[in-house]
Amino acid sequence: MKALENEIVRVISRPSGIPTAENFKLETLPVPELEADQILVRNEWLSVDPAMRGWLADANNYASVRVGDVMRSLCVGTVIESNAATINKGERVMGWFGWQTYAAVKPEAIVQTVSASDLAPSLYLGVLGLNGVTAATALDKLGSPKSGETVVVSTAAGGVGSCVGQLAKALGCRTVGLTSSEEKVRACYEAFGYDHVINYKTDDIGSAIKAHCPDGVDIYFDNTAGTISDAVIRHLAIGARVIVCGTASIQSWDPPPVGPRVNRILLTRRARMQGFILFDHKDTYASYVSQLEELIRTKKLTYREHITEGIHTAPGAIAELYRGENLGKRLIRL
Amino acid sequence: MKALENEIVRVISRPSGIPTAENFKLETLPVPELEADQILVRNEWLSVDPAMRGWLADANNYASVRVGDVMRSLCVGTVIESNAATINKGERVMGWFGWQTYAAVKPEAIVQTVSASDLAPSLYLGVLGLNGVTAATALDKLGSPKSGETVVVSTAAGGVGSCVGQLAKALGCRTVGLTSSEEKVRACYEAFGYDHVINYKTDDIGSAIKAHCPDGVDIYFDNTAGTISDAVIRHLAIGARVIVCGTASIQSWDPPPVGPRVNRILLTRRARMQGFILFDHKDTYASYVSQLEELIRTKKLTYREHITEGIHTAPGAIAELYRGENLGKRLIRL
Numbered sequence: 001m002k003a004l005e006n007e008i009v010r011v012i013s014r015p016s017g018i019p020t021a022e023n024f025k026l027e028t029l030p031v032p033e034l035e036a037d038q039i040l041v042r043n044e045w046l047s048v049d050p051a052m053r054g055w056l057a058d059a060n061n062y063a064s065v066r067v068g069d070v071m072r073s074l075c076v077g078t079v080i081e082s083n084a085a086t087i088n089k090g091e092r093v094m095g096w097f098g099w100q101t102y103a104a105v106k107p108e109a110i111v112q113t114v115s116a117s118d119l120a121p122s123l124y125l126g127v128l129g130l131n132g133v134t135a136a137t138a139l140d141k142l143g144s145p146k147s148g149e150t151v152v153v154s155t156a157a158g159g160v161g162s163c164v165g166q167l168a169k170a171l172g173c174r175t176v177g178l179t180s181s182e183e184k185v186r187a188c189y190e191a192f193g194y195d196h197v198i199n200y201k202t203d204d205i206g207s208a209i210k211a212h213c214p215d216g217v218d219i220y221f222d223n224t225a226g227t228i229s230d231a232v233i234r235h236l237a238i239g240a241r242v243i244v245c246g247t248a249s250i251q252s253w254d255p256p257p258v259g260p261r262v263n264r265i266l267l268t269r270r271a272r273m274q275g276f277i278l279f280d281h282k283d284t285y286a287s288y289v290s291q292l293e294e295l296i297r298t299k300k301l302t303y304r305e306h307i308t309e310g311i312h313t314a315p316g317a318i319a320e321l322y323r324g325e326n327l328g329k330r331l332i333r334l
Numbered sequence: 335m336k337a338l339e340n341e342i343v344r345v346i347s348r349p350s351g352i353p354t355a356e357n358f359k360l361e362t363l364p365v366p367e368l369e370a371d372q373i374l375v376r377n378e379w380l381s382v383d384p385a386m387r388g389w390l391a392d393a394n395n396y397a398s399v400r401v402g403d404v405m406r407s408l409c410v411g412t413v414i415e416s417n418a419a420t421i422n423k424g425e426r427v428m429g430w431f432g433w434q435t436y437a438a439v440k441p442e443a444i445v446q447t448v449s450a451s452d453l454a455p456s457l458y459l460g461v462l463g464l465n466g467v468t469a470a471t472a473l474d475k476l477g478s479p480k481s482g483e484t485v486v487v488s489t490a491a492g493g494v495g496s497c498v499g500q501l502a503k504a505l506g507c508r509t510v511g512l513t514s515s516e517e518k519v520r521a522c523y524e525a526f527g528y529d530h531v532i533n534y535k536t537d538d539i540g541s542a543i544k545a546h547c548p549d550g551v552d553i554y555f556d557n558t559a560g561t562i563s564d565a566v567i568r569h570l571a572i573g574a575r576v577i578v579c580g581t582a583s584i585q586s587w588d589p590p591p592v593g594p595r596v597n598r599i600l601l602t603r604r605a606r607m608q609g610f611i612l613f614d615h616k617d618t619y620a621s622y623v624s625q626l627e628e629l630i631r632t633k634k635l636t637y638r639e640h641i642t643e644g645i646h647t648a649p650g651a652i653a654e655l656y657r658g659e660n661l662g663k664r665l666i667r668l
Contacts, residue, residue: 054602225597244600253598260590263559266578266609268388273607275600 004031009071009099009314011056017252018322019056024071024315031102040081041093041103047074047125048317048330049159050223050248057253063279071099071314074130076114076121094124099314101334112286116293126329127303128292130278131159134245136288138276139164139221142243147172149218152209152232153194155248157184157304159329162192163292164221166301169193173219176212178205178228180324187327191302205231216240216269224249230260242273248322304328338365343405343433343648345390351586352656353390358405358433358649366438374415375427375437381408381459382651382664383493384557384582391587397613405433405648408464410448410455428458433648435668446620450627460663461637462626464612465493468579470622472610473498473555476577481506483552486543486566487528489582491518491638493663496526497626498555500635503527507553510546512539512562514658521661525636539565550574550603558583564594576607582656638662 005028012025034040055065055072065072075097082089084107095110097103114124126132139145151168155161156177165175165188177194179185180201188197196212198205209217209232216237222229226249233242250257266273278285295301306326308317314332321330339362346359368374389399389406399406409431416423418441429444431437448458460466473479485502489495490511499509499522511528513519514535522531530546532539543551543566550571556563560583567576584591600607612619629635640660642651648666655664 222597225595229597244597247597247601250595250598256594256598258592259595261559261584261593262596262607263556263563263578263581263609264584264587264590266607267581267611268609270609270611270614272609273596273600275597275602275604275606277601277604280604 004102005029006031006100006102007311008101009311011065011067011069011071014067015053015056016254019053019318021315021319023056026312026315032104034081034083034104037084038104038106039079039084039087041075041077041095041097041105042080043075043077043097043101043103043334045076045122045125046099046311046314046332046334047130048314048321048332049074049130050246050318050321052318053322072096073099074111074125075099075103076124077103092121094129099311101311112289119293119296122305122307122331122333123296123303125331126159126305127163127296127301128289131329132163132292132301132303133285133288134276134278135160135163135221136167136292137278137281137284138243138245139167139219140288141281142274142276143219143221143241145171145173145219148174150174150176150213150215150237151219151221152176152178152213152217153221153223154178154228154232155223155246156194156197157187157192157327158223159303160245161221161223162188162303162328163301165192165194167295168219169195170295170300174213176209176217178224178232184327187304191304200228206234209235219243221245226250226257226259233262233265236265236269236271238269238271240269240271242271244273244275305331307331307333309333338436339363340365340434340436341645342435343645345399345401345403345405348401349387349390350588353387353652355649355653357390360646360649365436368415368417368438371418372438372440373413373418373421375409375411375429375431375439376414377409377411377431377435377437377668379410379456379459380433380645380648380666380668381464382648382655382666383408383464384580384652384655386652387656403432406430407433408445408459409437410458411437426455428463433645435645446623453627453630456639456641456665456667457630457637459665460493460639461497461630461635462623465663466497466626466635466637467619467622468610468612469494469497469555470501470626471612471615471618472577472579473501473553474622475615476608476610477553477555477575479505479507479553482508484508484510484547484549484571485553485555486510486512486547486551487555487557488512488562488566489557489580490528490531491521491526491661492557493637494579495555495557496522496637496662497635499526499528501629502553503529504629504634508547510543510551512558512566518661521638525638534562540568543569553577555579560584560591560593567596567599570599570603570605572603572605574603574605576605578607578609639665641665641667643667
């Protein structure tokens, strides 16, 4: 039998800011021989996530990727060979298989088995994966939303943001989204049901937030940081919660950029600002997935996917994300 | 009977930054006639607190003082007349009686009755008052200290800070204090039992924090904000809690000063930064006072007082506080 070929995306340099295609190299290698206790996964879907910038930075990141490695990524694929007692050939799985066509990994790389046959497998990289579970976990645990509260979401049309907006709305909150184009504004109103949407490239953010949040902002789900967040934070309500989930608007943290100090606002509003990383919440992952699956089935939660075809579209995909060109969860179909 | 004279400190202008003697005027008036349900308190001790700057600023403060008012202040005094059913003449009380020698107030102005006869009444303005209860409440509720954790305190020798350091130490934490003079460094080691003390005027804060907090900072009790806090925050441990209790190092918040953005640190360390104002915690006030009284009686908690004599020393006292001239709780004895 002819040996299978494995196309991989290798990290060849650390980006100084946003990773671009130049930081990666596409290579063709033989598929590795399986070791004991490994499985061979044929990837069907690769994920592209804003967090990848952090993984590639050489700072104190929680999930650093080394130069020379295959790019770290969540993927959905099918097990085509198994030396592991717990995993069967033919199972569909979601996990840390990397930007490559075939992955020889240990079972620990699997985040979850994709068993629902009525839901599209790609959803497990988006609304039923990292994005949706991040939205549900952070909103619930760090935000503690209550009916009637005002929830502001930056990157409101994105993979995480669109889910946050819908979950908050389903809980009876007023939802206000911030996004970057008229196309995304429409998606926020029509698909994701926001009460108000602000185009931060054309609207005055401060006066728009003031108009749409007359009682202040109770929860700010922040995926951007920077000047967008500065404007929102000035309007925090007493007891507000700021969920720091991403910093997409900041090009580089070395040296750390400056902005208005938040201490006085946190103090006078008795507000809380807290960082969230999903990896800390593995114990509740499956339970949030089940909740989200049910919301999808009952049509209370919708999603958009932005798909490109072929692994050659992966190296430039992070930079595209940061240019705001995607509408919905960014995926690569193999 | 000759009418009693009341010496009052009136607010005559809003400060643009730190309040100085020029923002106040000392006046002599007749003691007001008591209305129904009022009590007349002869003040014995007046408090001077860093928070007064915020009360006098015309921003969104939680406890603004208007121009023309007697300066808002906690005091300890004795009830010398009572038209209120619930309060008896002769009782010693601590409450919002203002910078004046006599106060005609409703019973709601009382924060607590001072019933312990074995403890000095002035303590109810310091270690058994706003300062001690702020320290105990914020450290417990926002900090959740655990034995073995590293707790860093700014204004470590001050009224709140010295109490935080001792409470954290009593709970088995490593305590590191930041203060502004060699005299205060000595007080921190000798009186307040800190494990390490940093003089932020002469030491390099960043390298000192790194040396004294090898596993990072688990709790940062922040009374200063500004560059001192910037240096501490860079060394937060995973899961750290920053208690934003004061902003003493910032001269003015209008316009808001800039500093390094904290988002990335909060995110990568999954840290929490939260504002604390004691007024939100009235329901637990008495219980923390009881805990602190017991610690004083058993010599597990000590304190320093910086006392000046006479109401004429009040107008300049806030500026003195911000110049760092006091050692311990700032009080005025009448």
